[in-house]
Amino acid sequence: MSLRIVVCVKYVPDATGDRHFADDLTVDRDDVDGLLSELDEYAVEQALQIAEEADEAEVTVITVGPEDAKDALRKALSMGADKAVHVEDEDLHGSDVMGTSLVLAKAIEKTGYDVVIAGMASTDGTMGVLPAILAERLGVPQVTLLSEVKIEDGKVIGRRDGDTASEQLEASLPAVVSVTDQSGEARYPSFKGIMAAKKKPVESLELSDLDIEADEVGLEAAWTAVDSATERPARTAGTIVKDEGEGGKQLAEFLASQKFI
Amino acid sequence: MAEILVYVDHVDGAVRKPTLELLTLARRLGEPVAVALGNGAADTAASLAEHGATRVLTADAPEFAEYLVVPKVDALQAAYEAVSPAAVLVPSSAEGKEIAARLAVRIGSGIITDAVDLEAGDEGPVATQSAFAASFTTKSRVSKGTPVITVKPNSAPVEAAPAAGAVETLAVTFSAQATGTKVTARTPRESTGRPELTEAAIVVSGGRGVNGAENFGIIEALADSLGAAVGASRAAVDAGWYPHSNQVGQTGKSVSPQLYIASGISGAIQHRAGMQTSKTIVAINKDAEAPIFDLVDYGVVGDLFDVVPQLTEEVRTRKS
Numbered sequence: 001m002s003l004r005i006v007v008c009v010k011y012v013p014d015a016t017g018d019r020h021f022a023d024d025l026t027v028d029r030d031d032v033d034g035l036l037s038e039l040d041e042y043a044v045e046q047a048l049q050i051a052e053e054a055d056e057a058e059v060t061v062i063t064v065g066p067e068d069a070k071d072a073l074r075k076a077l078s079m080g081a082d083k084a085v086h087v088e089d090e091d092l093h094g095s096d097v098m099g100t101s102l103v104l105a106k107a108i109e110k111t112g113y114d115v116v117i118a119g120m121a122s123t124d125g126t127m128g129v130l131p132a133i134l135a136e137r138l139g140v141p142q143v144t145l146l147s148e149v150k151i152e153d154g155k156v157i158g159r160r161d162g163d164t165a166s167e168q169l170e171a172s173l174p175a176v177v178s179v180t181d182q183s184g185e186a187r188y189p190s191f192k193g194i195m196a197a198k199k200k201p202v203e204s205l206e207l208s209d210l211d212i213e214a215d216e217v218g219l220e221a222a223w224t225a226v227d228s229a230t231e232r233p234a235r236t237a238g239t240i241v242k243d244e245g246e247g248g249k250q251l252a253e254f255l256a257s258q259k260f261i
Numbered sequence: 262m263a264e265i266l267v268y269v270d271h272v273d274g275a276v277r278k279p280t281l282e283l284l285t286l287a288r289r290l291g292e293p294v295a296v297a298l299g300n301g302a303a304d305t306a307a308s309l310a311e312h313g314a315t316r317v318l319t320a321d322a323p324e325f326a327e328y329l330v331v332p333k334v335d336a337l338q339a340a341y342e343a344v345s346p347a348a349v350l351v352p353s354s355a356e357g358k359e360i361a362a363r364l365a366v367r368i369g370s371g372i373i374t375d376a377v378d379l380e381a382g383d384e385g386p387v388a389t390q391s392a393f394a395a396s397f398t399t400k401s402r403v404s405k406g407t408p409v410i411t412v413k414p415n416s417a418p419v420e421a422a423p424a425a426g427a428v429e430t431l432a433v434t435f436s437a438q439a440t441g442t443k444v445t446a447r448t449p450r451e452s453t454g455r456p457e458l459t460e461a462a463i464v465v466s467g468g469r470g471v472n473g474a475e476n477f478g479i480i481e482a483l484a485d486s487l488g489a490a491v492g493a494s495r496a497a498v499d500a501g502w503y504p505h506s507n508q509v510g511q512t513g514k515s516v517s518p519q520l521y522i523a524s525g526i527s528g529a530i531q532h533r534a535g536m537q538t539s540k541t542i543v544a545i546n547k548d549a550e551a552p553i554f555d556l557v558d559y560g561v562v563g564d565l566f567d568v569v570p571q572l573t574e575e576v577r578t579r580k581s
């Protein structure tokens with residue numbers, strides 16, 4: 001039987017752009033170029049490697065996001081994923097992690113899966129909790145923050161490098177996995193891959209296809225509220241000296257003046 | 262007075278510093294009730310009491326060590342149901358965030374992660390967070406359910422505030438999901454004897470400019486002269502010169518020390534994301550145009566192989 005791999009990918013504002021908030025204090029997605037979150041490329045890469053190892057496998061990439069989020073799907077398809085699902089609905093604007101995870105969970109269930117693979121965190125929200133929430137919602141094991149992952153005999157086996165220890169983990173499928181940027185560099189799409197991606201199916205879903213009511217998601221239904229966002233004041237210009245042989249001593253003088261020594 | 266549930270991060274009974282900081286924040290909101298799980302849970306009580314915990318709920322079972330995350334969620338949920346707190350605070354470690362997030366789904370509450378400050382507000386706790394690589398500061402609230410908030414290390418001072426700290430055993434029934442992910446082996450990280458990166462008052466970091474694992478000794482020597490922790494950029498980590506556990510930045514640790522010294526680090530946005538909120542920033546870089554210099558209080562344009570050893574020498578002399 002074919003191994004069904006679903007990869008969660010997010011379309012995010014480019015981190016090297018001038019990211020800011022919109023008037024309603026949601027992330028401004030209009031003024032800054034968007035792209036497939038770099039951290040989700042690692043998830044696509046591991047999915048492709050697992051698929052290559054399996055006898056038979058199908059990789060579906062899924063995103064919840066605006067029209068432009070198709071770019072993220074197309075990038076993942078050009079890397080080698082087989083098909084894509086795009087959940088798009090104007091009522092989704094401003095959803096928080098609870099809303100997004102609800103939509104993803106329903107869409108993943110509808111798609112059918114043996115393993116879900118996500119990135120370690122989105123590069124805009126950087127919460128890093130969605131995979132754990134998905135596991136909770138789907139009622140399947142979470143095998144998250146892996147720097148190494150493989151699937152063998154219907155099991156996910158992986159290594160999680162934590163704060164105080166490195167752990168070897170094991171869970172039966174179906175399961176939710178997330179991988180870190182230590183899991184291995186993601187491949188670049190080949191020219192052939194880019195051409196092939198244009199013909200791969202992208203299914204569009206709306207909230208009504210998932211039996212989700214408009215008032216369950218979006219900014220109004222978010223379980224958290226941002227009251228203000230202020231730009232951090234630019235740091236006051238510091239002293240910069242050129243080392244003419246005494247740079248280390250000058251630095252020590254500065255540290256002493258600040259009572260660090 | 263309302264009770265505030267505080268999840269305790271400890272290693273075999275030794276409470277880690279971020280939990281003591283959480284108690285300081287919890288006292289701004291109500292009376293802290295601590296929840297300590299796993300091996301040595303009861304041994305945490307003395308330290309927690311000294312820092313303001315009125316009660317310490319403890320549970321120990323093999324499941325906490327043998328399976329990932331979910332047993333701890335089950336226990337925290339049991340504590341939540343027993344206490345009916347006004348808020349739940351959890352340290353922002355990778356595991357802490359996952360525990361908090363799953364609890365939030367279960368109890369139908371919103372979650373705020375990586376707060377750097379907390380204060381009481383008319384509509385519940387107000388959390389300060391950093392966004393977009395710390396270029397913005399936001400204030401947010403949980404608007405549904407009991408606020409579940411994870412807080413980063415170094416967000417508040419550790420304060421002595423003696424309280425009863427009465428130990429109570431927490432009854433926990435594990436859910437069907439609890440044994441879903443088995444921990445088949447665990448290798449504890451070896452201690453270097455240096456301060457924890459996220460807790461250190463001073464962090465000395467090296468990047469690609471350090472140019473080799475063997476040269477990291479220069480960075481370590483400076484760190485040791487200052488009693489500092491050692492950090493590294495991703496470029497240095499990817500090159501295999503320093504362990505990933507020491508990486509500072511978006512996909513590494515986020516640090517907020519009194520003093521951050523960057524050597525041979527250009528200051529890419531992803532690196533800044535993990536150190537931009539440091540109080541005083543110092544950089545040594547041979548490229549005067551390196552973006553790290555936009556952040557510094559004091560910068561030396563020069564070769565780190567000249568400047569760092571001279572600095573170390575000078576620190577040692579001044580200290581002795």
Ligand SMILES: Cc1cc2nc3c(=O)[nH]c(=O)nc-3n(C[C@H](O)[C@H](O)[C@H](O)COP(=O)(O)OP(=O)(O)OC[C@H]3O[C@@H](n4cnc5c(N)ncnc54)[C@H](O)[C@@H]3O)c2cc1C
Binds near residue numbers: 531535546
């Ligand atoms: C999704 C994502 C996540 C990332 N996460 C992180 C992260 O968590 N942490 C992180 O650090 N990076 C992260 N990065 C990588 C980041 O973009 C940069 O590539 C990285 O920070 C560069 O490291 P560096 O400054 O050491 O190297 P470089 O950018 O190569 O800079 C080296 C600097 O050293 C200077 N130098 C060289 N020789 C000397 C010398 N002898 N004396 C003095 N100065 C010298 C050079 O002038 C240069 O400025 C991430 C990237 C992505 C896409």
Ligand SMILES: Nc1ncnc2c1ncn2[C@@H]1O[C@H](COP(=O)(O)O)[C@@H](O)[C@H]1O
Binds near residue numbers: 008011039040104129
């Ligand atoms: N809108 C979304 N659509 C698809 N996947 C997402 C979305 N948001 C988050 N994810 C996935 O969840 C991971 C963690 O996200 P977060 O918890 O938001 O930091 C990301 O790396 C993605 O794999």
